[in-house]
Each structure stands twice: as C-alpha cells, then as structure tokens.
Amino acid sequence: METFAFYFLAISITILFTITVWSKNILNAMTALAAGMILISGLFFILRADFLGVVQLIVYVGAVMALYAFGMMFFDATGTVKEKNRPNFTVLLLGVLTAVLLVGIFTAPTLINGVPSFYPEMAGATNPQAVGLVLFTKYLVPFEVAAIMLLVAMIAGIILAGKKMDNSISRMSEEELKAQLEKDSK
Amino acid sequence: MIGLGHYLILASILFAIGLVGVIRRKNLLMLFFATEIMLNAANVAFAAISSYHNDLTGQMFAFFIVAVAASEVAVGLGLLILLYKKYGSLDLDDYTMLKG
Structure with a gap:
C-alpha cells in the first residue's frame, strides 16, 4: 500500500x-x-x-x-507567455553543476550511517508533540529569528504592493495615464 | 518497501525540473514558480532523511525553509507588482537596463 x-x-x-x-x-x-x-x-x-x-x-x-x-x-x-530562448554556455555550466549535485545527493545516505541522531523520535509522543518539544527548546532562537523575518517580509510586502494603490494604472483613462507617466518620469 | 533512495531520487528529479524552469523561463512569475518547486524538492529530501534517520532535525530545517519561502513570496510579489506597474511587462528581456 x-x-x-x-x-x-x-x-x-x-x-x-x-x-x-x-x-x-x-x-x-x-x-x-x-x-x-x-x-x-x-x-x-x-x-x-x-x-x-x-x-x-x-x-x-x-x-x-x-x-x-x-x-x-x-x-x-x-x-x-511569449519567451525567446537561446542556448548558451551558462546552461551547459549549470547542467554540469547539477550533475555534481545529484551525485552528492545520492552518496549522502552512505555517509549518515555512523552519525548519531540529535533528536530522535520520542517514545509515546506523536509527531506534532515531538516537533513542538524540539522546536521550542533546541530551536527556539531560530524560531524567533524566523518570526522577525516574517514580520519584516509582511511589512515589506504591504509597503511595496500598497504604494500608490490609490491611483491604479489599469483604471485610468489614456489622458490621466499620460499625465501620471510624465509626473513619474520627472 | 520504499527505501530512502527512492525519496532522494524523487527529490533530485523535482529539483532538476525546478532548475530547468529557472534556466528556461524568461517570465519573472514563472521563475518564482520554479523557485517554489526547488524549495519543495529540498523539503522532500529533508523530510525523507529525517524519517529514515529517525531524527527530527530534518523536519525542523524543512519548517524554516517553508518560512523563508513564505517571506520570499511576500516580498517578491510586492516587487513584481511594482515592476509591472512601472514597465507593464514581466519579461526578463525587457529589464536589460543594467547592461553596460
């Protein structure tokens, strides 16, 4: 199954x-x-x-x-979407890098055999319980940093997308749009 | 029984698909989609190794990757909306003004 x-x-x-x-x-x-x-x-x-x-x-x-x-x-x-693609040297280089990366991925499991597990699954705890225990003890600082990062991203998203939200280009008439573009280019 | 190798092969196939997308696409929104695919491939690999190695660290990393992806989308989409408002296009070939 x-x-x-x-x-x-x-x-x-x-x-x-x-x-x-x-x-x-x-x-x-x-x-x-x-x-x-x-x-x-x-x-x-x-x-x-x-x-x-x-x-x-x-x-x-x-x-x-x-x-x-x-x-x-x-x-x-x-x-x-109209796109024009042309093959170039960068694609070749990235292809080689990808091949190296894939070899690394496939050989990685042979390396982890001797590594002790830091936070093994706890007996009697379900997965969400074990995740909570580890996240709020061992990974508390990264958790808080991630929270601050999300706050920064939220403020950035609001400020970036909300800029000039009051005059939408798609709802302007041609004349208004031209006047707006001239004002912006100054 | 499914081994760890199966999951890692799947993860690398998904990562390769995402990488092909990043290289091939010229539309900025499509580039974002391809980035999401690559992040998801990494998550699959993390969860698989975490499960087979009996260690929760991999899942923790996957959570932080999800957080990074969420903030990347919020900021990136805001920038895309600004770019589209200013130039009316999402094609990378239209944004070559930094070329010397």
Missing part, C-alpha cells in the same frame, strides 16, 4: 511540476503548482512527518498559492 501510494504521488507530482515549468499559460502553471504542492503533503504524511504535511498544506497551498492568485489581479495572466 505504501509502495503504491509513493509511486502514485511521485509520478503525479513529477507530471504536475513538469506542466508548471513548460506551460505557456500562467494560470495553468499556477494551478498545476498548487496541485503538486497538495500531493507533496501526501508524501510527508507517508513519511510520518504529520505536522510538516499540515504546515505544507496551510502555508503553501493556503497562503503562498492564494497570494499568487491575488497577485494575478495585477498582471495580465490571461494570454500566453
């Missing part, structure tokens, strides 16, 4: 993310990305990382994708 679930999730996620990367339409790409993120939380549940799966669902699908969806209001997302 676990095997079937893993292969089903793995193949679906790969297909959905490939659609995200190759799609010419922003809305299609966003929908495929959201679906792929939901399925990734399924992988976390198989791995017995219950709390991480719930966080994945709430933060990624609930917050991040909703933010993108609202961001769509500001962009022209209905048409297809």
